[in-house]
Amino acid sequence: MINRRPSFLVYGLLGAFVLGSAFPFYWSYLVASRDNSVLTGDFTLVPGGNFWANATRVFDTIPFWKALGNSFIVSGTVTVSVVLLSALAGFAFAKLRFRGRGVLFLFVVTTLAVPTQLGIIPLYMAMAEFGWAGELEAVIVPNLVTAFGVFWMRQYLVDAVPDELVEAARMDGCSLWRTFWHVGMPAARPAAAMLGVFTFMQSWNDFLWPLVVLNADNPTLQVALEKLQSGYYVDYSLVLAGTTLATVPVLIIFLVLGRQIVAGVMQGAVKG
């Protein structure tokens, strides 16, 4: 039964769900390939031929490539760091015994509940104090490890790594670091892959904090894209051409890395 291909019903249900999920992307492209009139009455589902003209206007209006590079630096660094540091801390909370473990973990979860909207004023003060205002460090450093990541990794590793495996590694003379690296990390791969995807996208789409803290000549992609909305009325074909262009790199990454991510997931499943 495990290897049997699922029925059409499964594909149908999933297909409907994915179609609903994908619609805004198609629709963004649709508006980007036409003009604003699609939005007010002239409803259609057939794309027009203006996409490249609109895309060219995007490249002329904002420093697209520079912003794209910055976004890759920021999201890439943050993702690698969050995944590694969260897995490390999650492993410790899930599998190692140490004094204060419960309290410290509760503290991690508690920090999730802090509303962040108000935080940008004191956070800006802190960044200005560090001399990072206007620099990419200001969007990278505060996000290097997240409570969300630690919590997620801990919950996953609790069951994914049998205690006996950790014990066995310790008996073989592995240090805790090696135990983590050779036992914890392989088991964490599926969860790490998910966390990586979430972190990357979150960071990629972050807007308000980068807008406040970065200089206009050194923006991330979302900050740069906002400039397409200037004017008393918004030219949505231009704005959505910009957002479509900004989504393409993310989709390419997933297509290229998708196999690896799935491989990681499957491998973890077999091992676990």
Added chain:
Amino acid sequence: MTAVLPEVGRGREQEPLPQPARRYRLSKLDNKVSPYLFVAPFFVLFGAIGLFPLLYTAYVSLFDWEVGADDPAFIGLDNYRTLFQDAQFWKALFNTFSIFVLSSAPQIVVAVAIAALLNENLRARTGWRMGVLLPYVASLVALTIIFGNLFGPQYGLVNTVLSAVGISPVDWQASTFGSHVAIASMVNWRWTGYNALIVLAAMQAIPREVHEAALVDGAGSLRRFFSITLPMLKPTLIFVIVTSTIGGLQIFTEPKLYEPSGGSGGGAEHQYQTVVLYLYQTAFQGLDLGYASSIAWVLFLIVIAVAGLNFLITRRAVR
């Protein structure tokens, strides 16, 4: 900090024949210290960056503090006293809970169902997985327009459809319940796929042998799901429920986008203004940072209480 750790590992590797006593001592030290080193990055970063905003907000909440004011007056707990008598705050709290309930319950059920479907032996597995995650990358500008068009009270698509099938149209802006439903559907659209993937990752971790053993015992697929899969998902479901409680009570983006003219009042009579939206309005439109800080702290405590309660309930319910 992390740069030190690999060296510890390498050091052990290069020891060809460790003497038992030394090895024991080192390992004892490793046992004692390493766990703290593993969790240290989070706490150091939090201490350096996360803690300050928290303390700052607590401090500011004791003042009549306007953004950019020259010298704010200390007023003790007055902001909190005002807050508990503030009808708008209680309304916002009600709205928050209402939207939270309307969104999280269906979301988690559907997420588990989608995860179960994705866990089947599908063709083009990656494609499907990335497909359900698409809303997570969608641009907020596009969403604003789409949901604005769907739920427009006068020319919206949903009302057009309702009228066509003979149901009287709903004013999705003016009605409290209507606006909550509309916002909850926006939340569900954005986050169900995301939660489905989280649950899926946990399903993948369930050893195949467990399923096969049950299969041999002749358990049907539905029964296998309820008596094997679901209990084994417990830590993950706790995770999903706690994080979606925390996220749901801090809901901000969706009601903000739903306001047709882009303000943060949450409707003409605040019928869908959530607590964080109220906090935001107080801070950045009213520029009353002191009062906004007291809202932030009260919300923080409420979120902790509800998340804790949910945690306890979930732990008991899912066995």
Added chain:
Amino acid sequence: MRQRWVSVLICAAVSAAATTACGSGGASQTPDGKTELTIATFNEFGYEDLFKEYEAAHPDVKITQRKTGQGQPHHQNLFTKLGAGSGLADIEAIEEGYLSQVMAKAGQFNDLKEIGPKIEDGRWLQWKTDAVTTKDGKLIGYGTDIGPLAMCYRKDLFQQAGLPSDPEGVKALFSTWDSYFAAGDQFIAKVPGVAWFDSAAQVFNAMHNQHKVGYYDRDDKLVVETNSDIKADWTAVTGAVTKGQSARLAAFSNEWNTGFKLGKFATKTCPSWMLGVVESQAGPENKGKWAVTDAFPNGGGNWGGSYLSVPKQSKNAKKAAELAAWLTAPDQQIKAFKAKGTFPSQVKALDAPALLEQTNAYFGDVKAGALFAVQAKKVTAAQYKGPKDGEIQETVFSPALQSVEQGKNADEAWRTAVQGAEKAAK
């Protein structure tokens, strides 16, 4: 002063983590010894070419523009950095809608009369300057552009209702608010399914701003309840709503855009920049149907336009003020008008040929520049704005009017509005 303990706290935390040294903010000098001036704007000010011109004339200055697309994130950024005590640009643009919030924090901005260069008397329209002058006479910003109000209307729908439809003939309808609402009654009786105006708040705000005294008196006392002008406006607008004159479309919403396209209302309070909005929303298929006339009930009005201010945070305040003064001189502002259509607030610029000759094809080749120049001069005194004026308009009165459009009883909504204003002003 209150930054002190902040520094201490952060430095303590950081020295534990041992990353960066704690120092004061960066110097605003470029490596080649030029003074760097930053200017934060939003939307389109049309200054890009002017910066180059200024840099060519002042080799010791390098200008960096921080441009935000929309006004809302720009001002949130402004208030965040005002609260944080650092990070503002040397010149910050302020939109008229946010001015009262900024004027309430006037202490954080430089008095341009004190640090700025000598500026000829009467450069700006009087009301434009009055609005940005504090009670003790400090000038917080230099005026850039304005949004003088005229009336836009649908010629074809007016004809259908049997109303006059040529720009001269309609003036009688738009001479007072009473005549405006009376014409509305006539209109909706004749043309079913089409409203007279788009949204109650749009009309109310224009009426409200014509009074000498608004929500506050000059002693910053809230007078919402005792100011009979406000109540009279309220009664007139909500009365019109009850009779069905409002299309009940919140300004700048999706439905509002659709309303233009479908022709769901016959008149629109029209600041100069609104012509572009109408054209883009109503679309080519409605070309020739919209017209604009140089009349506005009870005289004139203004909606929109900005100022350039120099925050106290600036380390080059004097040079920044010089640049801001130069940018807001009539000659430069005319160039900005040519570049991006920002309507100048400078008296001399209103007589410039480039402005007077501007026409708008969508509105039947009307001489739009000249028309709005006339309207700009009709604006009389600037209403005194109290500390929470902007907040009361945006978060109290506009939503209250919207609630009446959604079916709430007007008297109840009035009580809610009064209470809301008192809460905002507490």
